[in-house]
Amino acid sequence: MIVYGPFWKTLKDSNESTYTLINVHHISSSIIDKLRKNRPLNTTTINDLCRILNCHIEDIAQYVPSEQDQKL
Template sequence: MISYAPFWKTLKRKKITTYILREKYHISPSILTRMKNNEYLNMRTVEDFCKILNCRLEDIAEYIPDE
């Protein structure tokens, strides 16, 4: 499973709100909802987040193996 928990930590660390993502960077609320639910995002979206947040891929998502 892919978890976007690192994304939320990165947002907090960078002091960027979801409001800023929506208004300044035109990130769709549905993308943020999918991230909250750990649902699929295409790599282009993940890359966009890396650029916006000036961070690495592992600051956005992590793989959690099934047990």
């Protein structure tokens, strides 16, 4: 399962906020909601967040094995 806990720490350590992500960088509030609920995001969105926050992908997302993962 992909979780976005690292995103919230990265955001806190940056000069950005959810307000600036939405109103300055035009990240939709639904994306912020997906981050809060660990819902799937597309790689373009992750790329945008990395560019805005000047960070690496591991500063946004982390894989954690879970029983909720779909069967392969």
